Amino acid sequence: MLKTFSLGGIHPPENKLSARKGLKDLPLPKMVTIPVSQHIGAPAKILVKRGEEVKVGQLIAESAGFISANIYASVSGKVKKIDQVVDASGYRKESIVISVEGDEWLDTIDRSDILNKTIELSPQEIIDKVAEAGIVGLGGATFPAHVKLMVPPGKKAEVLIVNGVECEPYLTSDHQLMLERGEQVIVGVQIVLKALGIDKAIIGIENNKEDAIKHLRMITKNHPNIKICPLKVQYPQGGEKQLIKATIDKEVPSGALPIEVGAVVQNVATIFAIYEAVQKNKPLISRIVTVTGKSFSNPSNWRCRIGIPISHLIEQAGGLPEDTEKVISGGPMMGKALTNLDAPITKGTSGVLLIRSLEARRKEMQNCIRCCKCVRVCPMGLEPYLLMQLTERNYHDRLEKEDVMDCIECGSCSYTCPSYRPLLDYIRIGKKDVGQIMRSRKK
Amino acid sequence: MNQFVISPSPHIHSGDSVQKNMYRVLFALIPAFLVSALFFGWDTWIVTAIAVLGCVITEYVIQVYLMKVPTTIMDGSALLTGVLLAFNLPGNLAWWIILLGAIFAIAVGKMSFGGLGSNVFNPALVGRVFLLISFPAQMTSWPRPKMFNWTDVDAGTGATPLELVKQASKEGNVDQFTDSVGMIFNMISGDVGGSLGEVSALALIVGGAYLIWKKVITWHIPVAILGTVIVFTSILYFYDPTRYVDPFFHVFSGGLMLGTIFMATDYATSPMTYKGMIIYGVGIGVITVLIRVFGSYPEGVSFAILIMNAVTPLINVYMKPQRFAQPLKTV
Numbered sequence: 001m002l003k004t005f006s007l008g009g010i011h012p013p014e015n016k017l018s019a020r021k022g023l024k025d026l027p028l029p030k031m032v033t034i035p036v037s038q039h040i041g042a043p044a045k046i047l048v049k050r051g052e053e054v055k056v057g058q059l060i061a062e063s064a065g066f067i068s069a070n071i072y073a074s075v076s077g078k079v080k081k082i083d084q085v086v087d088a089s090g091y092r093k094e095s096i097v098i099s100v101e102g103d104e105w106l107d108t109i110d111r112s113d114i115l116n117k118t119i120e121l122s123p124q125e126i127i128d129k130v131a132e133a134g135i136v137g138l139g140g141a142t143f144p145a146h147v148k149l150m151v152p153p154g155k156k157a158e159v160l161i162v163n164g165v166e167c168e169p170y171l172t173s174d175h176q177l178m179l180e181r182g183e184q185v186i187v188g189v190q191i192v193l194k195a196l197g198i199d200k201a202i203i204g205i206e207n208n209k210e211d212a213i214k215h216l217r218m219i220t221k222n223h224p225n226i227k228i229c230p231l232k233v234q235y236p237q238g239g240e241k242q243l244i245k246a247t248i249d250k251e252v253p254s255g256a257l258p259i260e261v262g263a264v265v266q267n268v269a270t271i272f273a274i275y276e277a278v279q280k281n282k283p284l285i286s287r288i289v290t291v292t293g294k295s296f297s298n299p300s301n302w303r304c305r306i307g308i309p310i311s312h313l314i315e316q317a318g319g320l321p322e323d324t325e326k327v328i329s330g331g332p333m334m335g336k337a338l339t340n341l342d343a344p345i346t347k348g349t350s351g352v353l354l355i356r357s358l359e360a361r362r363k364e365m366q367n368c369i370r371c372c373k374c375v376r377v378c379p380m381g382l383e384p385y386l387l388m389q390l391t392e393r394n395y396h397d398r399l400e401k402e403d404v405m406d407c408i409e410c411g412s413c414s415y416t417c418p419s420y421r422p423l424l425d426y427i428r429i430g431k432k433d434v435g436q437i438m439r440s441r442k443k
Numbered sequence: 444m445n446q447f448v449i450s451p452s453p454h455i456h457s458g459d460s461v462q463k464n465m466y467r468v469l470f471a472l473i474p475a476f477l478v479s480a481l482f483f484g485w486d487t488w489i490v491t492a493i494a495v496l497g498c499v500i501t502e503y504v505i506q507v508y509l510m511k512v513p514t515t516i517m518d519g520s521a522l523l524t525g526v527l528l529a530f531n532l533p534g535n536l537a538w539w540i541i542l543l544g545a546i547f548a549i550a551v552g553k554m555s556f557g558g559l560g561s562n563v564f565n566p567a568l569v570g571r572v573f574l575l576i577s578f579p580a581q582m583t584s585w586p587r588p589k590m591f592n593w594t595d596v597d598a599g600t601g602a603t604p605l606e607l608v609k610q611a612s613k614e615g616n617v618d619q620f621t622d623s624v625g626m627i628f629n630m631i632s633g634d635v636g637g638s639l640g641e642v643s644a645l646a647l648i649v650g651g652a653y654l655i656w657k658k659v660i661t662w663h664i665p666v667a668i669l670g671t672v673i674v675f676t677s678i679l680y681f682y683d684p685t686r687y688v689d690p691f692f693h694v695f696s697g698g699l700m701l702g703t704i705f706m707a708t709d710y711a712t713s714p715m716t717y718k719g720m721i722i723y724g725v726g727i728g729v730i731t732v733l734i735r736v737f738g739s740y741p742e743g744v745s746f747a748i749l750i751m752n753a754v755t756p757l758i759n760v761y762m763k764p765q766r767f768a769q770p771l772k773t774v
């Protein structure tokens with residue numbers, strides 16, 4: 001029996017159209033737009049001025065606090081302007097626009113592909129390096145990665161869990177990374193283990209990526225402390241709490257962090273970025289992005305510099321199909337619908353999904369028939385139909401008692417509801433209201 | 444310039460729908476319908492047709508002319524209520540009584556609460572109990588099955604197995620049924636007196652298995668009901684086999700199978716969590732046996748389900764699903 005999490009879960013069609021499509025470098029556009037807020041936490045402080053020349057790998061905006069991240073130039077050229085630009089989230093964000101000239105790198109960066117296995121830095125130096133390189137959770141959460149490497153006093157890390165699940169339908173960027181950069185990922189795992197001062201790592205991979213499982217197993221043959229853990233395909237297994245439950249069978253209590261059960265979770269792409277930062281002195285200036293869709297001519301995986309407009313990626317990869325009616329940044333379950341195709345690829349962009357007109361619109365909602373299917377699929381054991389009802393009526397006390405804050409916004413409930421009820425839309429509103437009330441109570 | 448659709452996630456849907464679920468239940472009723480038609484001939488077709496038409500037209504009229512809302516008759520739920528009502532009626536019932544039952548089922552049992560999903564009681568059972576109370580004589584004269592003998596209009600009427608047992612229990616000689624293997628066989632295959640849909644336990648079980656396979660229903664409610672009935676009647680049977688009939692008889696007789704698989708599992712009127720479903724099922728099992736054995740009616744499934752329907756909102760308040768982990772104790 002393959003491992004998986006025990007409560008709820010769904011199995012949407014996988015549609016991994018771009019699986020096993022080799023990584024290619026995306027050609028540079030004429031202009032890139034780099035927002036200073038690509039992470040959870042304070043926006044970075046801009047260090048460059050209009051007209052300034054920058055090189056690839058140069059620091060252009062500086063972390064503005066503990067929970068914040070450095071931003072580096074991903075191209076060489078001239079700072080054209082500093083402006084408010086609508087990004088993938090639909091909000092205007094302060095951004096640095098650079099017009100591309102050539103491709104000149106800082107010479108401190110090791111651009112070779114040679115695998116470097118010897119870890120020279122000390123644990124503290126590794127953490128500093130990760131912070132300096134501006135690395136954030138690349139699975140989509142974009143939480144600064146160095147914060148997770150610093151175990152709070154009184155807690156003890158026991159195991160590093162690497163998230164290679166990629167449970168979102170369509171997306172294949174992590175899969176391809178594990179296939180093509182497996183060695184680097186494993187060195188990255190060792191780096192993180194060293195930083196945490198622990199010895200045990202588990203890499204969770206869903207069973208639909210058998211080649212990646214085999215590949216990593218081969219590489220880790222001589223590393224008995226790194227275990228590859230195949231998991232039964234089930235959404236939302238990539239959720240932190242679900243992954244911990246699936247791999248080490250522990251439940252992170254409501255409102256607590258994974259460290260409570262001794263676990264530190266990092267995404268494989270983040271681990272790869274840590275490898276590059278520590279071993280190659282390369283800050284986070286690019287990432288792997290899947291571009292895909294049912295009527296898209298060339299579903300594929302690309303190495304993209306941060307700041308490249310999504311429209312450029314679509315064009316280079318095959319062009320926008322006629323019948324596209326919705327464009328999503330991320331996967332179909334948790335991704336965001338884009339208002340504007342010129343929004344830049346940021347640190348958190350794992351994929352771009354083009355949805356056909358057939359599937360772009362929601363059906364009209366009907367009455368709740370109380371079939372309880374939403375309750376059955378909720379991975380947190382909540383009652384989505386009830387949370388929606390309570391939100392509609394503004395019963396905030398009841399909402400809090402019904403644990404609305406535990407919702408991980410996975411969307412399994414809305415996906416399943418036979419009456420097409422927009423359960424998660426309402427639950428988000430309920431969460432926001434209850435969150436505000438809870439914060440004001442603390443003050 | 445913005446030609447794209449914007450909406451919050453998730454951006455895909457399972458493709459499940461109310462219609463799909465309703466039509467799957469209807470599909471699961473086909474075997475029972477065919478067996479019924481085999482035994483009761485045209486009566487099955489006629490009673491079902493009248494009940495279905497009554498339900499669908501009532502829903503249409505109420506929605507379009509009274510509530511002035513778009514009609515939902517295409518979702519299959521009124522159709523299903525009609526079929527289930529018909530399955531709970533004797534085959535020789537007068538057409539106007541059937542029609543009354545159908546109108547009552549939809550108008551009072553469903554629409555007065557606000558339509559599908561808002562009703563507290565199973566509409567088909569509301570219709571049936573209304574008829575049982577209003578027309579007790581007509582509702583309890585069961586035509587004998589007339590297998591392969593469709594043209595024989597005058598087959599006469601007979602008692603149901605449960606009625607026979609009720610009578611015999613008063614006389615203290617119930618054990619005559621326990622030894623009659625033939626009767627059990629007839630009950631499983633359907634060759635017994637009773638309402639249209641109660642006849643063949645086997646056909647109903649086939650339908651139930653299909654529904655569980657297709658994830659339209661889960662096993663919790665049927666297993667809880669049948670388990671409770673078996674345990675409860677076993678205790679009684681071993682206590683005094685001359686007064687109480689054996690559990691096997693109870694499980695396969697009367698409307699238990701129909702009620703268990705198709706009526707108690709009705710979405711709107713059953714609990715929302717597994718724990719709740721088990722309690723609800725146990726409740727139905729206990730009440731059914733109590734009515735059958737100690738009550739004045741020979742059959743109690745309908746009442747048991749309606750009573751537990753009424754308890755369902757309360758069960759929903761107290762029976763929460765198992766949450767993912769408990770919250771940290773705040774220090």
Ligand code: SF4
Pocket residue numbers: 377378379380381382383384406407408409410411412413414423424427
């Ligand atoms: S979105 Fe929230 S309520 Fe809905 S299934 Fe996921 S965790 Fe449960």
Ligand code: SF4
Pocket residue numbers: 367368369370371372373374375384385416417418419420421423
């Ligand atoms: S899945 Fe939809 S129809 Fe079913 S109980 Fe939940 S909200 Fe109601």
